[in-house]
């Protein structure tokens with residue numbers, strides 16, 4: 150195939166990384182490869198897959214939609230699949246979120262939330278209220294705005310000049326507490342930095358953006374529920390919007406449909422993507438309260454939200470999302486999540502005290518281990534060794550540096566999940 154273009158793979162180094170593995174088909178938790186392997190996808194293919202690969206119900210819904218309407222411009226037009234999704238989502242999202250805006254993926258859902266927050270105050274003739282506050286260790290995507298609110302990392306390093314300034318505050322990273330306390334005895338003192346910032350500068354701040362309860366790409370950092378609750382209370386007190394980036398945490402990953410539910414918190418804006426189509430098609434959605442939207446309800450055309458992507462509200466993606474939500478209605482999805490959570494808890498407890506393990510973390514269907522190494526962080530030398538080790542044993546796990554996490558599709562069976570942990574345990578004994 151020398152005449153073909155060379156596919157440039159994401160988050161990959163063409164010199165240092167092994168050649169990509171060709172997948173010929175997938176079913177349930179398994180990826181079948183051209184060289185005859187059957188690999189357990191223990192990370193849901195970048196956290197998108199919920200009900201198994203090639204789920205027949207979602208596949209059939211897309212096929213049926215494709216025969217009727219594949220796509221139509223959403224400016225000036227609408228369609229049944231989008232309207233059905235608006236009804237279905239209503240049931241699951243916090244009641245105060247009354248509007249939804251479609252985009253393409255997690256990053257664009259975040260871009261939309263940030264722009265809505267900023268323009269809201271602009272439309273109300275408060276243009277000075279435009280700054281964004283974000284957390285240390287946060288990750289919100291790779292487009293320029295999402296990258297700006299993400300914390301500095303190897304992903305953002307070459308693009309410092311493209312990142313707009315953001316006020317950065319402590320995350321509740323209890324294992325490496327930013328204020329040197331212990332979770333057992335602390336009172337979430339790390340949030341005081343945000344409190345002080347808002348006391349001083351709320352007049353200039355439009356929004357605080359957080360990954361609720363779980364910071365994903367920053368290292369699968371699980372926050373105490375109280376941290377999110379305190380952030381919410383501070384935003385309310387200082388008239389600053391709270392943006393919940395539920396791109397990873399949405400659709401059951403934390404044990405509730407959305408992480409905000411687990412904390413009993415309602416954000417002003419919420420970003421969802423990844424699992425929304427069950428892992429079939431790309432789609433982003435930004436939800437907002439009536440208050441956020443009200444500033445755009447105006448006879449002044451300049452108050453319109455001039456933002457949209459060609460594939461906004463794509464009918465095939467909407468059909469996939471509707472089928473995904475129907476599966477939540479019909480199948481014991483939360484029982485499956487509880488079973489996964491139980492196995493995470495059981496296996497992590499067995500590993501926790503090993504000398505190589507610094508911390509274990511779990512929330513709902515996500516389990517993680519942080520290893521003690523001399524070079525922690527995304528570029529830890531441990532990472533490629535572990536990645537290869539797992540793949541040689543037909544398990545797909547993509548460590549975030551020295552953090553290994555298990556985030557499987559909900560249909561994973563008990564023995565398959567135990568197999569994943571057996572391989573991790575073997576890695577601790579041999580690689581570390």
Ligand SMILES: Cc1ncc(COP(=O)(O)O)c(C=O)c1O
Nearest residue numbers: 254255256288289290365396397
């Ligand atoms: C919390 C969070 N926000 C946003 C994104 C960006 O999503 P996408 O990769 O679909 O652009 C991600 C992706 O991992 C994420 O975890």
